[in-house]
Amino acid sequence: MVRFWPLAKKTAAAAAPSRAPATAYFRNNASPFFRSWMPALRETAQDVRAAWQQSAARTIDAYQNSGFIAGIVDQSSSAVVGTGLTLSCQPDVDALGWTEDAGANWARMVERRFYAWANTPRECDAGGRMSFGQQQDAAYKGWFWYGEILALLPIFQRRRGGSFSKVSLLPASRLTRKSDGVRQFDGVTVDALGCPQSYNIQIADRWGIRVDRDYAAYDRDGRQRVIHVFEPGLQTYRGISPLAPVLKVVRQIDQFSDATLTKALIQTIFAATIKSDLSGIRAYEGLMTGDEGLELNLAQYADARSNWYESEKIDLNKNGRIGHLFPNEELQFHESTSASAAYDEFMGWLLRELCLVAGVTYTAGTLDSRKATYSSVRMDTAVNWNVVLRRRAFIVKPFCQAVYEAWLEDEIGSGRLTFPGGYEAFLANKSEACSAQWNGPAQPQADELKSARAYETYKNMGVMSLSRISEALGIDPDDELRQRKREKDAALKLGLPDPHAPQDPGAEFNRDEQGDDEDKSDNPSFVPED
Numbered sequence: 114m115v116r117f118w119p120l121a122k123k124t125a126a127a128a129a130p131s132r133a134p135a136t137a138y139f140r141n142n143a144s145p146f147f148r149s150w151m152p153a154l155r156e157t158a159q160d161v162r163a164a165w166q167q168s169a170a171r172t173i174d175a176y177q178n179s180g181f182i183a184g185i186v187d188q189s190s191s192a193v194v195g196t197g198l199t200l201s202c203q204p205d206v207d208a209l210g211w212t213e214d215a216g217a218n219w220a221r222m223v224e225r226r227f228y229a230w231a232n233t234p235r236e237c238d239a240g241g242r243m244s245f246g247q248q249q250d251a252a253y254k255g256w257f258w259y260g261e262i263l264a265l266l267p268i269f270q271r272r273r274g275g276s277f278s279k280v281s282l283l284p285a286s287r288l289t290r291k292s293d294g295v296r297q298f299d300g301v302t303v304d305a306l307g308c309p310q311s312y313n314i315q316i317a318d319r320w321g322i323r324v325d326r327d328y329a330a331y332d333r334d335g336r337q338r339v340i341h342v343f344e345p346g347l348q349t350y351r352g353i354s355p356l357a358p359v360l361k362v363v364r365q366i367d368q369f370s371d372a373t374l375t376k377a378l379i380q381t382i383f384a385a386t387i388k389s390d391l392s393g394i395r396a397y398e399g400l401m402t403g404d405e406g407l408e409l410n411l412a413q414y415a416d417a418r419s420n421w422y423e424s425e426k427i428d429l430n431k432n433g434r435i436g437h438l439f440p441n442e443e444l445q446f447h448e449s450t451s452a453s454a455a456y457d458e459f460m461g462w463l464l465r466e467l468c469l470v471a472g473v474t475y476t477a478g479t480l481d482s483r484k485a486t487y488s489s490v491r492m493d494t495a496v497n498w499n500v501v502l503r504r505r506a507f508i509v510k511p512f513c514q515a516v517y518e519a520w521l522e523d524e525i526g527s528g529r530l531t532f533p534g535g536y537e538a539f540l541a542n543k544s545e546a547c548s549a550q551w552n553g554p555a556q557p558q559a560d561e562l563k564s565a566r567a568y569e570t571y572k573n574m575g576v577m578s579l580s581r582i583s584e585a586l587g588i589d590p591d592d593e594l595r596q597r598k599r600e601k602d603a604a605l606k607l608g609l610p611d612p613h614a615p616q617d618p619g620a621e622f623n624r625d626e627q628g629d630d631e632d633k634s635d636n637p638s639f640v641p642e643d
Contacts, residue, residue: 193501309330373456
């Protein structure tokens with residue numbers, strides 16, 4: 114028996130259309146602020162591909178034609194790179210089965226040979242022009258322009274007994290934009306997991322014609338052949354200039370400065386004008402500049418004015434002369450005004466945005482310290498220092514480490530540098546043998562004495578070692594200790610007191626504090642810190 118159940122009557126609530134939930138993102142999506150803001154959702158690689166060429170061209174043009182951009186890039190390079198990061202060889206002696214003394218002796222020998230190679234342009238540079246420190250500076254500035262560092266590691270020997278490893282820096286624009294959508298993306302061929310396998314690079318042939326060639330990322334022994342450093346994102350294979358988000362601000366700074374300068378020039382040129390009660394074009398026809406020989410073929414009124422001013426010429430260059438104006442006209446003087454406070458404030462915010470993205474403090478990027486205090490400078494430097502360390506670790510150090518590993522493999526493979534177990538043992542333990550630190554410029558300090566006292570306090574508390582303090586100051590701790598020993602031995606040999614004898618830090622501290630108080634009391638311009 115088949116039963117037919119009657120349909121339930123729809124209630125008024127069920128028949129009413131369903132409403133959107135009361136809590137949700139963009140509930141006011143129909144507002145004019147959101148209505149005109151409908152960006153497309155794309156992956157970062159697609160955005161980089163679409164904007165890379167224009168971004169690089171505009172950034173290079175801004176660097177070449179804007180003093181602010183050029184100065185900010187130089188400031189950032191000085192903080193991150195300085196004169197070049199220095200090698201601190203730190204092989205993993207436990208993994209290699211070495212003693213501490215054996216590892217330290219081998220590390221000193223490596224550092225000494227690398228220092229000699231890095232400071233000889235004909236040995237380290239394929240073009241024979243730059244030392245390794247200069248290459249680091251050029252590579253970092255190239256990252257500002259292109260968002261990428263591109264270099265080849267060719268192998269050839271210039272002189273008998275010299276090194277085979279060379280570095281050939283290339284502009285990132287040489288990396289082609291060929292893509293097949295499967296394994297090749299913007300000139301980079303990757304495997305199924307996205308690891309780079311080869312690079313398609315434009316190279317000039319023997320006739321000077323640029324041709325596209327594929328360069329393997331690594332050779333059969335695992336030696337890196339191409340260095341490609343950029344700030345990676347999710348599934349991205351190319352980088353983009355870090356200044357890309359503020360290129361609009363760069364143009365705004367130029368346009369705002371030009372408009373303000375034009376306004377000031379106009380106010381200076383038109384220092385005096387004649388005001389007429391006549392309306393319409395007649396008033397403009399009667400405007401006189403005082404030039405000799407000017408004839409006006411206008412209405413009768415204009416002829417009368419011309420005849421009037423022939424006898425009563427207004428000459429602002431003659432002192433003490435009294436001029437009589439034509440009836441219903443008034444001579445007005447305009448004072449030339451300078452940039453207003455609004456200009457200074459608005460320009461300051463534009464430059465702050467630019468410095469923030471560039472990775473420098475506002476004071477360092479603009480040299481404007483009018484409103485800076487000791488506390489503000491110290492806080493800005495401390496906050497920005499994390500950006501410096503991040504760029505040093507993610508941009509410059511990978512470039513230096515890749516060069517160092519290629520050079521070390523060349524030294525051991527050619528027999529110029531010994532390695533326990535030989536070349537095969539080095540290849541089997543390459544990561545442990547190539548472990549190293551790269552020290553750069555120390556963090557700028559607003560007061561070196563206060564920073565030194567802070568380090569001394571940390572050391573006495575047992576929370577910071579001499580090695581950590583040396584690294585924070587950009588100094589190799591092992592080299593510093595050996596240098597101190599040499600100075601001590603030389604002083605004792607000459608009958609001089611030990612220059613590094615321990616002193617009473619408390620007495621020195623109290624004496625400095627008293628000296629500071631005396632200086633402050635004698636200085637009438639001293640203002641206590643807020």
